[in-house]
Amino acid sequence: MVLARPHVVRLLAATMVGRLPTAMVPVAVILLITTTSGSLATGGLIGAVYSLTAALSQPAKGRLLDRYGPVRVSGPGAALHAATLLALPYAASMHRTGAAAAVTFAALTAPPLEAGLRALWPRILTAPGERRAAIVLDSTCSGLVFITGPLLTGALAAVHGPEAALTVAAVLGAAGAAGVLTSVPARSWRPASRPIRASGRLLTTWLGGLVAVLTGTGLATGAMNVWAVQLADENDDPALTGLVPAVFSLGALIGSVLLAHRIHPGGARRHLVAGAAGLQAAWFVPLLAAHHHPASSVTVAAMAVPGLFHTVVTTSVVLTVQALAPAGRRAEAYAWLILAGGSGHALGTALAGALSAHPLGGPVLPALGAALTLAAALRTPAHTAPNMRA
Template sequence: MAELRTVLTTREVPTLLTTSMVGRLPTAMATLAVLLLIRGQGGSYTLAGGLAALLTAGAGIGQPMLARIVDRLGQWEVLLTAAGVSTVAFVVLAVSGADHPVVSAIAAAVAGLATPPLEPCLRALWPHVVTDGPVLRAAFSLDVGVQELVFVVGPLLSVAGVSLIGHGGGVVGCAVFGMVGTLGFATTRTSREWRPTPSTSDTHGSPLRHGVLVRVFLVALAAGVPVGALAIVAAAFADRHHASSITGWALAANAFGALLAGLYGAVRPISGAGARALTVAGLALAVGYLPLALPLPVAVWIPAAAIAGVALPVVLTVVFQRVQLLCPPNLLTEANAWVITAFGLGAAVAALLAGIVTDHLSNTAAIPTTVLAGALFTATVCLMSHRPDQETELVE
């Protein structure tokens, strides 16, 4: 508890957390916002899943590219430029919708590519803001916990936006929150004064050149699969019960379970960041989603969705601790972005495939098929990536 108190009382930490949380809301809102936009206008699950996949995959590509520029130029200029482009693209997507699928596809891809790299930027700031050791571990856990709060609030904001201004309301909300939050974060003193670490001759290149980091990224990708599939699974479950609002509540419940686990981790920081800890956490995540394959009543299925989210912050906390431990300092922002990219790629592919499966199977068959396939993939990747014999750090 003392470590968490230290983090929260450190200069600008509350501002950094709050603004980054607002700026990251589109990440939590976008999939459901696109789904509500397209389905509300009579579009198919395949189109909705495809647009969501383009948006998420675009972010997955854009985050490392923008983070690499941050590692060379600094944060605030890159963040503000990206926010401006992404905001315009979201507005275009909201206007085009299901009536102009090609325009919507381009807008979704651009919105994703230009997503401001707030998350890797904040992770790069933590070692400069708080002291190393338990306090830094508490900061990472708190960061992950706050991120889950985003995923609690985000789906509900998407639903609220649609209720207030129509089918495109959630997508418009993505534009507004992304711009406001990024502006607040980028203009903080800590972000403006952050300077990249000069590279040395032996640490040039990309984090992808280091096998030990790639295995961490693969676990992050696997962790994104059940999370990405959940939006489509929840929508299919809601259709089965003829209540579209179930979708938002299920996603919010899933994030709420992760939020509680993340906050607990901030109070009791995780001490282990080894390959074994990461594998165990990944397997727990896969197992946690299995009950969602069962034909449970709504009153049980939504709490099960909350329980399914509990292991996610543990996985992400260990992932970011390992990146901090293993990565050369001048590549840290990019490495953190590759974690987000890997997670987003897993979520994007899962959303796309889940949409196709749901369009071609009945809800009764599509839900267990999607859930079981996602859990199996996550468990398999976590087991295959476990290399306890290669724990050598990349930095001294």
């Protein structure tokens, strides 16, 4: 079992803890700015700045990781990130421009723990089956981050205020990064040799196609979160705001468990296309449920279905990158995937917010994102996709 292998549990747990600020900070920033300036629109804008800046900076951070390793890159980044989060309430109390500048700097210094972890797997797990299982577990932990982070932030802000949520995010981020960076695999990191063929542009046809795939899934999930708010308003049930993404993530968790045990025979592209097609079809399950069950209890339960296929898509993408990324540029390749998901999520949130007044704006956009995912998967070159069988 892959969890019994040395360093696996520590790296997974520490990375998950260290990544909690990714999900906590945007929510805490919205609450902080709203309480200090009274403007939800300003709070939402500055919160989005954090998410988008963190996503757009990923390829540069990945390039640095490949060249210098996690200790020299994520160590200083984690310290600066934590210090900036602690100073953010003071900056927000001074002026909105100061808050925006502090949020931007925090996003730029956030350590690239996710890309670093995925670049470490081939160094500590030699069997293809073990690497596949580790990636599935990695995807599961990512889902748990985006369930736990907002819930923890909301609870802390309700009891102690958003300043407390930012403080806890700073502590958790620093502690998680320390857990990763003091591990043997991180400390013994040696840059892989960089072949001449790997020195050019990385975002070529195969990686560009995968970036497009995850941009589509990100658009779908970003729009889903806004749709959850619409459902909560329509049913006068605030709990739906958190329940909808939580059930989606539960479906993704179930899909991760199933994938960890068995992947059907076939290449990565076959799994990617099948998962994308299933995702496109699955999004109509909650849409139809919402149409026929205005009370939305059935709609919430139906959200687990697209979550199942979301795992198939994301796992296929990561496994393809693991097999195809040239030596010395794996962290950078994974960073492009993180950028795609984050940018798509921001785009979906913005579009859904802009179309929220339209009755079909929220429900249809997730299906549109899934359609874009399928279209991008179909265009992924077949000859570039390695076989995923262990």
